[in-house]
Amino acid sequence: MTTLKDVEATFRALAIGDGGDALVAGGAFGAAPERLRLYRSLVQNTLRSAIRRACPHARRLGGEARLEAHVSRFLDTSKLETRFVRDLPGAFSQWLLADAAEHHRDGDDAVAYAELVHFEALEVEVTMAETSPQGGLSLSDDVTLEMDGSTRLCIYRHPVHTVTLQTSALSSLAPSAQPYVLVCFQRAEAFAVEPVAAAVGKVLIACTDGATVGAAIKAVVDEGIALGVSVDVGLVRSALVKLRRLGAIAAFVEPT
Amino acid sequence: MSGRHDDSGLRGTVGLGFRAALADALLKAEAPPLSFIEIAPENYLGVGGARGRHLAMARERWPVVCHGLCGDFSGAAPINEELTAALKGFLRAHGARWYSDHLCLTHVDGGESFELLPLPFSEEAAVRAAARVRALRDRLELPLAVENVSAYLRPSPPPGEQAMDEASFTRRVVEEADCGILLDVNNAYVNAVNFSSPTQVHEAVRAFIRALPLERVVQIHMAGHHVEATDDGGAPTLVVDTHGAPMIDPVYDLLAFTLDEFAARGLTPPPVLLERDHNIPPLGELVVELQRLRTIVGGAR
Numbered sequence: 001m002t003t004l005k006d007v008e009a010t011f012r013a014l015a016i017g018d019g020g021d022a023l024v025a026g027g028a029f030g031a032a033p034e035r036l037r038l039y040r041s042l043v044q045n046t047l048r049s050a051i052r053r054a055c056p057h058a059r060r061l062g063g064e065a066r067l068e069a070h071v072s073r074f075l076d077t078s079k080l081e082t083r084f085v086r087d088l089p090g091a092f093s094q095w096l097l098a099d100a101a102e103h104h105r106d107g108d109d110a111v112a113y114a115e116l117v118h119f120e121a122l123e124v125e126v127t128m129a130e131t132s133p134q135g136g137l138s139l140s141d142d143v144t145l146e147m148d149g150s151t152r153l154c155i156y157r158h159p160v161h162t163v164t165l166q167t168s169a170l171s172s173l174a175p176s177a178q179p180y181v182l183v184c185f186q187r188a189e190a191f192a193v194e195p196v197a198a199a200v201g202k203v204l205i206a207c208t209d210g211a212t213v214g215a216a217i218k219a220v221v222d223e224g225i226a227l228g229v230s231v232d233v234g235l236v237r238s239a240l241v242k243l244r245r246l247g248a249i250a251a252f253v254e255p256t
Numbered sequence: 257m258s259g260r261h262d263d264s265g266l267r268g269t270v271g272l273g274f275r276a277a278l279a280d281a282l283l284k285a286e287a288p289p290l291s292f293i294e295i296a297p298e299n300y301l302g303v304g305g306a307r308g309r310h311l312a313m314a315r316e317r318w319p320v321v322c323h324g325l326c327g328d329f330s331g332a333a334p335i336n337e338e339l340t341a342a343l344k345g346f347l348r349a350h351g352a353r354w355y356s357d358h359l360c361l362t363h364v365d366g367g368e369s370f371e372l373l374p375l376p377f378s379e380e381a382a383v384r385a386a387a388r389v390r391a392l393r394d395r396l397e398l399p400l401a402v403e404n405v406s407a408y409l410r411p412s413p414p415p416g417e418q419a420m421d422e423a424s425f426t427r428r429v430v431e432e433a434d435c436g437i438l439l440d441v442n443n444a445y446v447n448a449v450n451f452s453s454p455t456q457v458h459e460a461v462r463a464f465i466r467a468l469p470l471e472r473v474v475q476i477h478m479a480g481h482h483v484e485a486t487d488d489g490g491a492p493t494l495v496v497d498t499h500g501a502p503m504i505d506p507v508y509d510l511l512a513f514t515l516d517e518f519a520a521r522g523l524t525p526p527p528v529l530l531e532r533d534h535n536i537p538p539l540g541e542l543v544v545e546l547q548r549l550r551t552i553v554g555g556a557r
Binding site for chain 2: 081084189
């Protein structure tokens with residue numbers, strides 16, 4: 001063994017990558033096999049258990065072996081940049097979504113599975129997020145939205161938010177022609193999910209980018225006209241008021 | 257910024273590692289025998305919800321000591337400036353008087369391992385660790401301390417370079433960086449078992465502790481471990497620092513020895529912390545351990 005750089009590369013291959021067995025057999029660091037395997041076991045247990053704990057439904061519906069196989073590929077191909085163990089499920093789920101989008105074939109359940117893992121990882125992220133002070137309650141066209149610090153907007157093709165212990169198979173999560181738009185947020189320290197119409201989702205995205213509510217709604221209505229789709233403005237406003245009342249929107253902010 | 261530490265009146269006291277699984281019981285307990293808590297900022301930075309609320313409640317009852325998990329002293333990765341700035345704000349908000357992390361590698365070859373990986377006891381590692389400690393101290397504007405970690409193998413230094421022993425390596429780093437030491441007595445025991453013959457374990461720990469510049473020790477860690485392998489006579493030959501079992505008598509004895517060394521050098525005992533991260537028992541069992549620690553620390557004052 002020579003420099004620190006060599007030490008790092010050897011530990012990376014030994015503990016995280018798929019070259020661990022060869023390094024154990026080759027007696028890396030001049031160490032006994034059980035000591036080399038111990039480091040691999042410690043690292044792998046930390047990484048895998050953080051992900052496993054976050055995905056109980058995916059493990060139950062997809063099986064332990066399927067999750068383990070995905071995690072192995074994730075660890076082999078990704079460099080973990082986060083310093084927070086709590087971010088591992090989220091990093092894994094993002095990787096899995098991209099992997100499923102690239103490799104799935106029509107008729108398989110790869111996307112449903114990846115979306116379920118993503119939704120479960122999101123619960124960890126949302127329930128540990130810092131929430132925001134709650135502010136203005138009056139909705140008007142001139143206000144902008146301040147989303148709560150825990151709020152995440154998700155769009156899924158499969159109804160992964162409906163999975164319960166009674167759900168017996170991934171195949172029951174049939175894809176929908178219309179995507180499921182979910183506002184996920186923390187409420188009373190618990191994970192809360194509010195399905196919303198696609199138009200509401202678009203308004204939330206525009207407002208997150210700084211648009212006023214009036215401008216965001218007008219843009220969605222104009223887009224609907226162009227596509228020949230009617231937008232119920234009253235329904236959009238009601239949804240915003242409800243999200244504010246639930247705390248997913250922290251404040252309607254009056255112009256200064 | 258000096259490397260010496262204002263320990264804010266915690267010397268001679270006993271504390272407990274604050275863990276999510278313990279928080280509820282600890283916060284409901286009327287007068288648990290502890291004078292401070294220790295947290296890992298990585299577990300609380302930017303965290304709200306129940307975990308954030310528990311920490312806020314704990315802060316109202318006890319002083320908070322902050323101990324990092326990913327300092328990556330001697331790592332090659334550049335300092336994460338965004339994370340360090342957030343950490344600085346967190347430490348200030350929690351009234352930290354010093355910040356400690358482990359003398360090891362955590363970030364390997366561009367990725368995080370989330371494990372405390374051993375360094376070669378080489379000049380290169382010592383110089384890089386000292387520079388890293390100074391750089392972090394400058395950014396955090398707080399004194400820093402480095403902890404001796406447990407190890408199960410020892411990477412060799414480059415060919416032609418004589419490896420230092422652990423005490424010499426630690427001394428080299430802390431004197432070069434002018435920083436403190438967080439002395440983990442259990443880790444010293446674990447390393448002695450893992451790298452000494454069974455008959456020499458206790459003397460190896462004592463020699464390690466005697467060789468340290470104890471005037472730089474700002475805090476002591478105590479914990480339990482797991483025996484992974486034994487020899488034919490039942491003596492442990494490989495132990496793992498799990499923080500998942502009660503402390504054993506030999507480690508209590510080594511704490512008493514350590515505190516005697518402090519006294520012999522005219523030093524006040526530093527704060528002593530009980531770490532328990534896994535197989536967390538009912539609080540009552542930890543209270544028994546805390547009281548035993550208090551008795552030992554009290555006897556040394």
